[in-house]
Amino acid sequence: xxxxxxxxxxxxxxVGCSTQLGYRFADTxxxxxxxxxxELRPELQRDVDQVITDLHQWHAREEMPRYxxxxxxxxxxxxxxxxxAAFLDTSYEAVWQAWQRILEQxxxxxxxxxxxxxxxxxxxxxxxxxxxxxxxxxxxxERQQEDQPQRRLQRAEKNVKTWLGSVNSEQRQLLRQWLAxxxxxxxxxxxxxxxxxxxxxxxxxYPQQQDFEQKLKLLMFSxxxxxxxxxxxxxxxxxVLTTDLVLAIYASMDAxxxxxxxxxxxxxxxxxxxxxxxxx
Numbered sequence: 357x358x359x360x361x362x363x364x365x366x367x368x369x370x371v372g373c374s375t376q377l378g379y380r381f382a383d384t385x386x387x388x389x390x391x392x393x394x395e396l397r398p399e400l401q402r403d404v405d406q407v408i409t410d411l412h413q414w415h416a417r418e419e420m421p422r423y424x425x426x427x428x429x430x431x432x433x434x435x436x437x438x439x440x441a442a443f444l445d446t447s448y449e450a451v452w453q454a455w456q457r458i459l460e461q462x463x464x465x466x467x468x469x470x471x472x473x474x475x476x477x478x479x480x481x482x483x484x485x486x487x488x489x490x491x492x493x494x495x496x497x498e499r500q501q502e503d504q505p506q507r508r509l510q511r512a513e514k515n516v517k518t519w520l521g522s523v524n525s526e527q528r529q530l531l532r533q534w535l536a537x538x539x540x541x542x543x544x545x546x547x548x549x550x551x552x553x554x555x556x557x558x559x560x561x562y563p564q565q566q567d568f569e570q571k572l573k574l575l576m577f578s579x580x581x582x583x584x585x586x587x588x589x590x591x592x593x594x595x596v597l598t599t600d601l602v603l604a605i606y607a608s609m610d611a612x613x614x615x616x617x618x619x620x621x622x623x624x625x626x627x628x629x630x631x632x633x634x635x636x
Contacts, residue, residue, distance in 0.1 A: 393484040416635035471563035521616035544587035
């Protein structure tokens with residue numbers, strides 16, 4: 357799958373749901389997903405539901421206007437042919453800052469709610485997360501056996517087509533070069549994910565430890581410290597390659613593709629604007 361083809365996608369994915377209706381029910385959807393992982397006792401469930409509702413309200417009122425502003429900047433840059441590497445770096449930083457703000461809102465609730473899990477709930481949480489991790493391992497193994505270059509190219513082309521409406525021969529060649537050059541770090545990502553989950557479950561099992569708060573903050577705000585040097589180097593190498601790819605595809609767009617991209621962004625801007633007005 358073509359990851360981070362453009363920072364436009366990253367910004368709009370932060371919306372969480374691509375339609376106004378989906379976003380309005382995001383808190384309920386999260387509650388459903390959580391209940392599939394662990395069945396909480398009623399009093400704890402009520403507190404968790406309230407936290408989810410409060411975070412949803414905060415995100416709609418505080419973050420959505422920011423997303424609209426950042427996406428509007430991107431639209432203006434595209435319309436005026438002002439997209440360059442420095443602009444992409446600035447947009448990426450805006451996405452990172454948005455994620456940090458979400459973590460800052462979530463962290464105090466995680467600190468207070470996780471230690472309240474009882475033995476049954478902790479055991480159920482561990483079992484669910486380990487099952488999901490095993491599923492990730494199996495999916496990775498399947499991809500290793502079946503994921504041929506042509507399939508990866510098809511997925512990359514589909515991603516580009518979503519934003520531009522079509523893929524020309526020059527863009528297809530750019531995608532082939534990108535796929536050939538990028539570092540395959542799926543296995544390193546999987547190992548990193550396993551290490552993070554092991555550290556998290558250790559905290560869940562022993563919330564009474566003196567440095568619980570500090571360790572949880574580390575897992576939430578500095579998880580990259582668990583990454584191997586090999587993974588970190590591959591992430592940086594792929595980031596540079598992907599930035600070059602985005603700029604090359606941007607430069608190769610024809611007028612019709614540019615109009616399609618701008619209309620796509622306009623649709624997201626309209627959705628975000630509707631959400632902002634709904635929660636005012």
